Amino acid sequence: MKMSIIRAFLAAAALIGVITPADAADDQRPNVLWIIADDLGIELGCYGQEHVATPHLDRLAREGVRFTRAFATSPVCSSSRTAFITGMYQTTIGGHPHRTRKLPELPDAIRPATTIFRDAGYYVCNMNRPTGTRGKAKIDYNFQHENLFDGNDWRGRAEGQPFFAQLQIKEPHRPFVSDTSPDRWKQIELPPQYPDHPITRRDWANYLASIEVMDAKVGExxxxxxxxxxxxxxxxxxxxxxxxxxxxxxxxxxxxxIHVPLIVRWPGRLQPGTVDERMVSLIDLAPTSLAAAGIEPPEVMQGVDFLAEGFHGRAAVFAARDRCGDAIDRIRCVRTDRFKYIRNFEPQRPYTQRSGYKTLQYPVITLLEVLHERGALTPVQARFMAAEKPVEELYDLVADPHETKNLADDPQYAGTLRELRTQLRDWIEETDDRGTVPEGDAAYFEDLMAEKQAYFERAMRRRGLDPELSPQDYLQWWEDQLGITGDPAPQN
Known part of the structure; x- marks a missing residue:
């Protein structure tokens, strides 16, 4: 077995240190502002999405660099945020379970970007609104932390002091705002894996409306x-x-x-209006931002500086999904320019395994259940309702951008499958993926699941609903909430 590269780095970094603080008196160092939208795909005007108005982000793209292939290391908030604030895969540092009750301590050599910026003389703040201070902003890191920030607005800094600020924008996280456009829900084009139904359309339109709220905050x-x-x-x-x-x-x-928008503006340093097609990972944000500020990124960081001269883009990006609330799973993927390989380590857990969060927040989950029972789904849509997941999935993202045709059993792609299987296995080993390390014992999980179930039941009762409500009756509730009148017959 190969020796873990990451363990070797951690040991070396702990002994010799990795930070050389910049001169805190140098007021010419750039400020760094991260604007983080919660739960946002690439559905923006500047990314070609129709029926959504994002003038402020379109402006930012004109004035900066728009990356077309940026990817999160996790498809859920806390795990992804743990990764991009440390520049480390969440699976390496034990920050992969979402909503864990046992926050781990970071390894000695790993420090959040906030701490590194502060040590270099920066004022570090976390903001929940664009133009003033009010309340605490979202943090959501899967590790023990305290005093990560100096304040909640950059106006708290000393005169001439540069700042590293994060602006946390809630939208488009659910619950969505209600779309007030009378016709948008009729005009949008849905991906083929979504049932073409008024519920899907209304829900998607509300998502786009929430994006517009987010865009306005970016403008502010x-x-x-x-x-x-x-x-x-x-x-x-x-x-x-x-x-x-x-x-x-x-x-x-x-x-x-995992595919996310990434737009970077740095006046005088980056060519305005550039479209960059190189692959980057969100774990690259911390080292890139540190380097821009003249701070040497710690060598142990797994992220890389994507603004550095000579950076040609990642040949592959990796992502991981582990327990999310009450939905236990372990899934890994590697994505190259053309292909994506997914390894389901617990294939007995279906795509739609019980999840209190998704049941409460995703109306299309209930819609899929009802339409599946009626036999009203297309084969592409019905695949999501299978009792088990395949062990392996392989997609040609050029020919099949919506990932509807699994090529893992196609002999024509056997060589690609072997290559990506090996690449993912090597990444798991070399990054010391801790996904197989138990989060807790049986009693821990029993208590955790009971806690999640109790939350679900309380939330349903607050809606005036029986937690054991049938999918058909729950679908009717969603129709009422989304303003759908009459019998929304399937449109497939």
């Missing part, structure tokens, strides 16, 4: 940078923490779950 913070005269000396990095909150998206490793 960009205007603030201009008004304060600091836009020209601020590196702005906009991205989604993972993909869209829909089926085949959030909590799954398909493109909808």
């Amino acid at each position: 913070v960009l205007d603030r940078l201009d008004a304060e005269g600091i836009a020209d000396n601020t590196l702005v990095v906009f991205f989604g923490d993972h993909g869209r909150p829909h089926v085949w998206g959030k909590q799954w490793l398909y493109e909808g779950g």
Whole structure:
């Protein structure tokens, strides 16, 4: 067995240290602003999405670099955020279970980017609104932490002090805002794996409306940078923490779950209006931002500086899905320019295994159940309702961008399958993937599942619903909530 490269790095970094702080008095160092949208796929105007207006992000793309192939390392908030704030795969540092009750300590050599920026003289803040201070902003890291931030707005910094700020934008996280456009839900084009039904359309339209709310907040913070005269000396990095909150998206490793927008603006340093097709990972954000500030990224970081001269893009990106709430699973994937290979380590757990969160928040989950029972799904849609997952999945993303045809059993692709299987296995070993390490004993999981079930039951009762409500009756409730009148017969 190969020796873990990461363990070797950790040991060396713990002994020699990795940070050389920049001169804190150098007020010419750039400010760094991360604008993080919660649960956002690439459904933006500047990415070609129709029926959504994102003028402020379109402006940012015109003034900066729009990356077309940026990917999260996890399709769920806490795991992805754990990775991109540390520049480390969440599976390497034990931060992979979503909503864990046992927050691990970070290894000695691993420090969040916030700490590294602070040690270099930066003011570090976490904001929940673009133009002022009010309340605490989302953190959601799967490791023990305290005093990660100096404040909740960059106005708290000393005169001339550069800042590293994160602006946390809730939208388009569910629950969505209600779409007020009378016709958008009729005009949108749905991916083929989604049933073409009024529920799906209304839900998708609400997602796009939520994106527009998010875009307006981006506009507010960009205007603030201009008004304060600091836009020209601020590196702005906009991205989604993972993909869209829909089926085949959030909590799954398909493109909808891990493909995210990434737009970077750095006046005077990056060519405005550039479209960059190189593959990058969100774990690259921390080292890239540190390097831009003149801070040497720790050698142990698994992320790389994607703005560095000589960076040609990643040959492959990797992502992992582990327990999400009450849905236990272990899935890994590797994505190259053309192919994606997915390994389901627990194939006995179906795609639609019981999840209180998704049952509460995803109306299309209930719709799929009802239409499947009626035999009203297309073969592509019905695949999601299978009793088990395949052990391996392989998709040609050029020929099949929606990942509808699994090629794992196709002899024509046997060589590609072997190559990517080996590549993923090597990554698991070399990064010291801790996905096989038990999160807890049987009693731990029994208590955890009971806690999640109790939350689900309380949430259903707050809606005036019986937690044991049938899918048919629950679907009727969703129809009422989404303003659907009459009999929404399947449109497949």
